[in-house]
Amino acid sequence: MTEERDHGQTPATQGSRIDAYVDRYAARAAGMVASEIRALFAVASRPEVVSLAGGMPYVTALPLDMVGELVSDLVTRRGPVALQYGSGQGDPHLREQICEVMRLEGIQAGANDVVVTVGSQQALDLLTRIFIDPGDVVLAEGPSYVGALGTFAAYQAKVVHVAMDDQGIVPESLAQTIYALETAGAPIKFLYTIPTFQNPAGVTLNHARRQQVLDICQRAGVLIIEDNPYGLLGFDGEPMRALRADNPDGVVYLGSFSKTLAPGFRVGWALAPHAIRDKLVLAMESAVLSHSSFTQLAVGQYLATQPWREQIKSFKELYRERRDALLDALEALMPPEVTWTRPAGGFFVWATLPEGLDSKAILPRAVAERVAFVPGTGFFSDGSGARHMRLSYCFPEPDRIREGVRRLAGVIEQEMQLRDTFGTGSVREHPGVDTPGPDLA
Ligand SMILES: Cc1ncc(COP(=O)(O)O)c(C=O)c1O
Numbered sequence: 001m002t003e004e005r006d007h008g009q010t011p012a013t014q015g016s017r018i019d020a021y022v023d024r025y026a027a028r029a030a031g032m033v034a035s036e037i038r039a040l041f042a043v044a045s046r047p048e049v050v051s052l053a054g055g056m057p058y059v060t061a062l063p064l065d066m067v068g069e070l071v072s073d074l075v076t077r078r079g080p081v082a083l084q085y086g087s088g089q090g091d092p093h094l095r096e097q098i099c100e101v102m103r104l105e106g107i108q109a110g111a112n113d114v115v116v117t118v119g120s121q122q123a124l125d126l127l128t129r130i131f132i133d134p135g136d137v138v139l140a141e142g143p144s145y146v147g148a149l150g151t152f153a154a155y156q157a158k159v160v161h162v163a164m165d166d167q168g169i170v171p172e173s174l175a176q177t178i179y180a181l182e183t184a185g186a187p188i189k190f191l192y193t194i195p196t197f198q199n200p201a202g203v204t205l206n207h208a209r210r211q212q213v214l215d216i217c218q219r220a221g222v223l224i225i226e227d228n229p230y231g232l233l234g235f236d237g238e239p240m241r242a243l244r245a246d247n248p249d250g251v252v253y254l255g256s257f258s259k260t261l262a263p264g265f266r267v268g269w270a271l272a273p274h275a276i277r278d279k280l281v282l283a284m285e286s287a288v289l290s291h292s293s294f295t296q297l298a299v300g301q302y303l304a305t306q307p308w309r310e311q312i313k314s315f316k317e318l319y320r321e322r323r324d325a326l327l328d329a330l331e332a333l334m335p336p337e338v339t340w341t342r343p344a345g346g347f348f349v350w351a352t353l354p355e356g357l358d359s360k361a362i363l364p365r366a367v368a369e370r371v372a373f374v375p376g377t378g379f380f381s382d383g384s385g386a387r388h389m390r391l392s393y394c395f396p397e398p399d400r401i402r403e404g405v406r407r408l409a410g411v412i413e414q415e416m417q418l419r420d421t422f423g424t425g426s427v428r429e430h431p432g433v434d435t436p437g438p439d440l441a
Contacts, residue, residue: 028134031153040363041440044372050404052326052391053372055199055347055441059262061318062311067262070301078297086293088285089277090116090269094300098269101303102255105231106245109271115280116291120229120256120268121441124148124192126283127225127252127270128155131189137181139191141169143350143379143388145199145227147441148192152381157189159381166341168195168205171212178220190223190252196240197230197346199441200379200390204240204344214247229256229268232312234345235320249273257299259347260312265295319347325398326391329405335413340391347394350376352387353412356419359389362411371407374440 044051074082089095095111102109117123124147132138134156140148142161152159160181163173174191181188193213195205205213217224226243234240244253256268270280284291302308326349330340337354351373353359360375376388391408393401 028154028156031156032150040367041372044367049367049370049372050396050400050407051372052393052396052401052404052408053374053440054395055392056395057259057263057347058315058318058395059264061315062262066306067302070305071298074294074298074301082294082297084293086290086296088281088290090114090291091293091296091300094267094296094303095269097300097303098255098271101232102242102244102253102271105228105239106241107253107271108245109248113271113274113277115270115272115277115284116296117268117270117284118266118288118291119258119263120227120254120270121147121151122284122287123254123268123270123280124151124225124227126280126287127190127276128152128157129287130276130279130283131223132157136189137186138189139174139177139222140381141193141198141201142382143200143376143385144192145194145441146374146378148227149379149381152192158186161380161382161384162191164198164201164203166203168198168203168209169193169213171209171216174213175216178216178222182220188220188222190225191217192225192227193243194227194230195243196228197233197343198348199230199346200348200374200376201350202341202343202346202348203350207241210241210243211246214243214250218247218250224251225254226251227254229254229259230346231255232260233316233319233347235316235323236344244271252276260315261299261302261308265299266292267295267299316345319345319394322393322396322398322401323349325401326393326405329402330391333405333409335409335416337416338412347392349391349393351389351391353389354416354419355387357412357415358386360386362415365415366408366411369407369411371404371411373408 041053044053092111094116095114098114099109099111117126128151132155136157138152138157138159139162140159141164149159160177162177163170178188195210197204224243228242231242232239242253244251253271254268257265258268272280323343327342338351340349340351343349360377363375366372374390376385377383379385396404
C-alpha cells in the first residue's frame with residue numbers, strides 16, 4: 001500500500017471499514033445512535049407527504065418583516081455588545097424579562113436564579129451532565145420527550161418510566177416506583193417531567209395530582225425537573241400553575257422561546273435553586289463559554305418592543321384550529337379500535353393502535369401512502385410503545401391534516417385486515433433510544 005493510499009485508513013484494520021475510529025469512542029458514545037427511521041423521514045419530508053411527524057413550530061405565522069427590522073436595528077445600534085462574548089449565566093436584562101414571562105405561570109423568581117441556555121435542550125444536557133454518573137436512575141413519564149431520552153442515554157443514565165394516563169403522571173405509580181428503587185438501593189437523581197401539554201402524549205397533569213407529585217418527591221428527596229416549553233400554548237383559559245411555583249427548592253424549571261417565538265433563536269432557560277444554578281453556570285461555561293449575545297439581545301428586544309402576548313394568542317388560535325382539524329378527522333375516519341388523547345394545548349396527539357399492530361412496522365407503508373408519523377417506540381427507553389404513534393398538528397395546514405388522517409386511516413385499516421387474515425403480527429422488542437432528529441423532536 002502506498003503512503004498516499006494508506007492516508008487516514010490504517011485504523012480501519014482495527015475497527016469497521018466505515019468508521020475507522022469505531023473502537024476509540026468513549027463508552028458513553030454507545031448510547032448515541034441515529035434512528036434507523038431517519039432515512040424514512042428524509043423521504044417523508046417530500047412535499048407530497050403529509051407529515052404528522054414533525055414537531056416544528058409554525059414560524060411562518062410570525063411577522064417576519066418585523067423580526068428582520070429588529071435584528072438589523074440591533075446590529076446597527078448595539079453591534080459592539082450584540083457581537084461580543086457574553087456572560088455564562090446569560091444577559092441580565094433578558095433574565096429579568098424571563099422572570100416576567102414565568103409570572104404568567106405563578107412563578108415568583110429573581111433574575112439571579114435564571115441561566116439562559118441554548119434552547120431548553122441544552123439545559124437538559126447540562127443538568128444531566130452535573131447530576132448523572134453512569135447507571136444513575138432518572139424517572140420519566142412513559143412515554144417521554146425523545147430529546148431528553150437521547151440526552152439521558154448519552155450520559156448513560158438508566159431511565160425508569162412512570163405510568164401516565166390522560167391526567168398526567170400517576171402519583172401512585174410514582175410513589176411505588178420510588179419505593180421499589182429505594183428498596184433496591186438504586187439512587188434516583190431526579191424526576192424528569194413535562195406536566196403541561198406533554199410531548200408526546202399531549203396530556204396535562206391535573207391540579208390535584210400536581211400537589212401529590214410535589215409531596216411524593218419532597219418526601220423522598222427526589223429533585224423534579226419540570227420541562228415546560230408548551231405551558232403558554234393552552235387553548236382554554238389561563239395557563240396552568242407551574243410545579244415550580246409551589247416548590248422553589250425542589251424543582252428546576254426549564255423554559256424556552258422555541259414555541260412561543262421561534263426555535264431558530266435557540267434561547268431557553270433553567271430556573272434553579274442557588275447551588276444548582278452555580279453548577280449550571282460552570283457547566284455552561286465549560287460547554288460554550290457563553291450563549292450567543294446576539295440572539296439573546298434579539299429576543300430581549302422582541303419582548304421589549306413587540307406585543308408578545310398577542311403573538312402567543314395568535315399562535316394558540318392557529319394551533320387550536322389545527323388540533324380541532326386533527327381530532328375531528330380522527331373521529332370521522334379512524335377505525336373504532338383506534339384511540340387517542342385530546343390535548344388542551346401544545347402540539348401533539350398520542351394514538352393507540354389495536355392489539356397486534358406495530359406502528360414502526362406500519363411506517364414504511366404509511367410513507368408510501370404519503371403520510372408520516374413518529375412511531376411510539378422512540379418515546380420509551382425500554383422498547384415499549386409499539387402500539388402507539390405520535391401525531392403532531394403544529395405544522396401542516398388544516399386541510400393537509402385531514403388528508404393525512406384519511407391516508408393514515410386507510411393504512412391502518414389495511415393493516416387490521418392483514419392481521420385478521422394472517423394472525424397477530426409480533427410486536428418487536430426495540431431496546432434503546434431511537435432519536436429521529438431535531439425537526440421531529
Ligand atoms: C418537551 C420538550 N423539551 C425540550 C425541547 C427542546 O426545545 P428547545 O431546545 O428548542 O428549547 C422540546 C422541543 O421539542 C420539547 O418538546
